[in-house]
Amino acid sequence: MKLNFRKTEEYFFRLVMLACTVVIVAALLVIIFSILKRGLPSLSWEMISQKPKGGFYFGKEGGILNAIMGSLYLAIGATVIAMFVGVPVALYMNVHILKRKYMVNTMRFLLDLLCGIPSIVYGAFAFTIMVMIGLRTSLLAGMLTVAVFIIPIIIRAMDEVLRTIPRGLMEASLSVGATKGEVAYKIFIRQSFPGLVTALLLSFGRAIGDAAAVLFTAGFTDNIPSSLTQPAATLPLSIFFQLGSPMEEVKNRAYAAAIILTLIVLLLSVASRYFSRRYKKHSIKF
Amino acid sequence: MSETIKINIRDLNLHAGKNHILKNVNISVPKNKITVILGPSGCGKTTLLKTLNRLTDLNPEIRVTGSIQIDEEDILHTTSDIHDIRKRMGLLSQRPYPLPMSIFNNVAFGLKISGRRRKKILHKRVEHYLRQASLWDEVQHRLREPAISLSIGQQQRLCLARGLAVDPDIILADEPTSALDPVSSAAIEEKFIELKNNYTIVVVTHILRQARRIADHVVFMYMGEVVEQGPAAEILHNPQMEKTRQYLNGAFY
Amino acid sequence: MKERPIGPKIFSLNRYLKDRVGETWMIIAFVMVLLLPFIVGAGLYLKSRILLQEHSIWTLLVSGNWNPQKGEFGLAPFIVSSLWVTALAVLIAVPVSLLSAIHLTQYARKWFLNAMHPVIDILAGLPSVIYGVWGVLVVVPFVKRLAEWFDISVSGYSILAGAIVLAIMIIPFILNILIEVFRTIPEELTEASLSLGATHWQTIKRVLLRKAVTGIISAVVLGVSRAFGETIAVLMVVGNVVHIPKGAFQPGYPLPALIANNYGEMLSIPRYEAALMLSALVLFSVVLLFNFASRIAIVQFEKRV
Known part of the structure; x- marks a missing residue:
């Protein structure tokens, strides 16, 4: 019967669909489990509290504190730079030129494009600029490169939040004598605060996890950088280089380092959920 | 004038999660007439209409008890295919x-x-x-x-x-004119009057004047309960219940 | 600004200055971001120009001869590898995400959908190097065994391994968009279709998928852009052998891996830098073209549904 076929088809696809969802969840579990399994035995306090000592890359003692600190410095710096450039742009789009639909839409298209540009392209581009102006691989160069590639992400995320703020709020503020700048920097920022925190955490996560953009710009060192002009090690690159070693001990330490990086990213994810929930109370609901 | 009952709703209760939305609803819908379900918004009219069409199946949180008989067949507890049952009813929603x-x-x-x-x-x-x-x-x-x-x-x-x-032989309409301009609304209402010779029509509305224009049979609902039902002339001009009277006088919407 | 006759002088100089500075910075930042794609594009072009003057762009793109020492810079092996990896990854990721999105929005209970959100977030947030590590640990051996099953003996470092890793990497992004797309389709549309006697599955196939078509396009484009440019994770599992790959079990050498692997030595060989910049330009152009094409497609479809 016709209808029976329809039902069988639906039943079949429901199973396939469920299987797809299960595959996605399973993938996450397998990723985390396989890294934990290989990395946990090598994970030690020494790993995260010490810099690499002589012979570290041959399996001798030392840790990856250089990479942890380098990554944190780099990601914090890049996020702060990106915030000071990105947030005003998002505000400008949603307060000042709100009515020039054409301009805003063009900008949104360009932002989508920028978000789509691979970070390796940013890295390569930044490297040529560095060669041109004579800047060596350094923490600063890495920060700037990473900042450039997370700026579009911050703007886009902020834009999504700011778009939901009703026009009435702006009109009401303007009518009590606020300037557009004040509407943007005081009222819209406050209104979208949870969105801002989430956007920042999101781009911080991207910044700390990216390897391609820092590969040629930040360099690599066994020391913790003490100034912006020194090179800086990063966690993803540290994992990458250690994994390239033929020695089993070094490889195992790469897996342990992967656990640390995963933990940082998980923490960020939990924090952004927490913040976006907690601060929702302080903004007006519509 | 004797009338055949097309849809017979008996002891219908509907829970969505912890909310009791329809409470002991009993309604008889006469065949080839326009039955208007009237009531303030949020009284369960739309939910009732969706229950008739078993669209409530979509939401796993909804529990329905009681019976809805259409031509003597209980559509809530039936062996016939749900899709065939839905085909017997045409649905017109608030907005097209x-x-x-x-x-x-x-x-x-x-x-x-x-x-x-x-x-x-x-x-x-x-x-x-x-x-x-x-x-x-x-x-x-x-x-x-x-x-x-x-x-x-x-x-x-x-x-x-x-x-x-x-x-279909039944048309279910959920505030079908609420998004329309007056001319289009009038066209739809005229259509209903023309179609009732061949169809049984159930219209949900909160527009009193619309009920006056098209209804043969009126059901007044409030807070998930049927307050009163009967021929349009009786309910609209001489309601028995206090609540109905208040509503007709515009005490609440 | 009009003068206010009564009340305190609200518009003080300090406030005025702050306002000007704040607004000027907004405009500067806006223009910078606006120009960024053009600057990147132009910069990459200028850097690869030397090579483009010596060889036609066409020969560079289709030639399979890659021999930097001899000044031969045919990019075909890398372009073909990139296409292979990306196409396979998207072929895996899009159906899985689409089916899962339908399952989550149409059939699954609410709590299940809510429980999936953190899973998607975490998958999207995991750094690519972690995916690479996972690829080396799990996917590469898996591909090796899969190939043995077909009686092919390979190392496992292959196009297929890269594609699987990439697919899992882009699934959260695609899935996220698709869930949003299906959630914003009004429920009344489903009800309308069901009331005409369609089954839920028929409704999904004939009504919801059509309605979702523009959203699906944007999701696919996002997936392609991400997959095409992903560097480290792919680099770690794809094998990095310079040849034109002829099958999924063979190793490949995608464009981003080429740039990442050879940047250090590029300054020592003439024209090498230009060739790598050209590969970056190719990546950039493909992303650009894809974005434009999707925009046009979306506008077209929006008129129809």
Whole structure:
């Protein structure tokens, strides 16, 4: 019967669909489990509290504190730079030129494009600029490169939040004598605060996890950088280089380092959920 | 004048999660008449209509008890296919929701999914139902255009034609004119009066004047309960219950 | 600004200055971001120009001869590898995400959908190097065994391994968009279709998928852009052998891996830098073209549904 076929088809696809969802969840579990399994035995306090000592890359003692600190410095710096450039742009789009639909839409298209540009392209581009102006691989160069590639992400995320703020709020503020700048920097920022925190955490996560953009710009060192002009090690690159070693001990330490990086990213994810929930109370609901 | 009961709702209760939305609803809907379900918004009218069509199945949190008999068959506890039951009722919602396809395919959709694909027959049927919904003259030269290119009023008539095309004997309408301009509303109301010779029509509305214009039979609902029901003339002009009287006098909406 | 006759002088100089500075910075930042794609594009072009003057762009793109020492810079092996990896990854990721999105929005209970959100977030947030590590640990051996099953003996470092890793990497992004797309389709549309006697599955196939078509396009484009440019994770599992790959079990050498692997030595060989910049330009152009094409497609479809 016709209808029976329809039902069988639906039943079949429901199973396939469920299987797809299960595959996605399973993938996450397998990723985390396989890294934990290989990395946990090598994970030690020494790993995260010490810099690499002589012979570290041959399996001798030392840790990856250089990479942890380098990554944190780099990601914090890049996020702060990106915030000071990105947030005003998002505000400008949603307060000042709100009515020039054409301009805003063009900008949104360009932002989508920028978000789509691979970070390796940013890295390569930044490297040529560095060669041109004579800047060596350094923490600063890495920060700037990473900042450039997370700026579009911050703007886009902020834009999504700011778009939901009703026009009435702006009109009401303007009518009590606020300037557009004040509407943007005081009222819209406050209104979208949870969105801002989430956007920042999101781009911080991207910044700390990216390897391609820092590969040629930040360099690599066994020391913790003490100034912006020194090179800086990063966690993803540290994992990458250690994994390239033929020695089993070094490889195992790469897996342990992967656990640390995963933990940082998980923490960020939990924090952004927490913040976006907690601060929702302080903004007006519509 | 004796009337046949088309839909007989007995002891219908509906829970959505912890909310008790429909409470012991008993309604008799007479055949070939326009039954208007009247009541303030949030009283469960729309939910009742969806229960008739078993669209409540979509939400796993909803529990329904009681019985709904249509032509003596209890559609809540039946062995016949739910999709065949739904086909016996055409649904018109608050705003027109044309399917994302051409005008022609909107009307032909119901026919196509039940396996009728012969071009010639399809074309004839589509024309027939578009004429029934008084839309044919306006759209006959643009059948291949997307349905969203029509005006809202035209879209609602298209939705009517689409519903009629599966050959139902009941039309369920959920505030069908609330998104329309007065002229389009009037067209829909006229259509209902014309169609009631062949169909049993249930209209949910909170517009009192609309009820006065088209109703043969009125059910007044409040907070998920049926307060009063009966022939339009009685309920609208001489209600027995205090609540109904307050509503008719405009005490609340 | 009009003068206010009564009340305190609200518009003080300090406030005025702050306002000007704030607004000027907004405009500067806006223009910078606006120009960024053009600057990147132009910069990459200028850097690869030397090579483009010596050889026609066409020969560079289709030639399979890659021999930097001899000044031969045919990019075909890398372009073909990139296409292979990306196409396979998207072929895996899009159906899985689409089916899962339908399952989550149409059939699954609400709590299940809510429970999936953190899973998607975490998958999207995991750094690519972690995916690479996972690829080396799990996917590469898996591909090796899969190939043995077909009686092919390979190392496992292959196009297929890269594609699987990439697919899992882009699934959260695609899935996220698709869930949003299906959630914003009004429920009444489903009800309308069901009331005409369609089954839930018919409704999904004939109504919801059509309605979702523009959203699906944007999701696919996002997936392609991400997959095409992903560097480290792919680099770690794809094998990095310079040849034109002829099958999924063979190793490949995608464009981003080429740039990442050879940047250090590029300054020592003439024209090498230009060739790598050209590969970056190719990546950039493909992303650009894809974005434009999708924009046009979306506008077209929006008119129809």
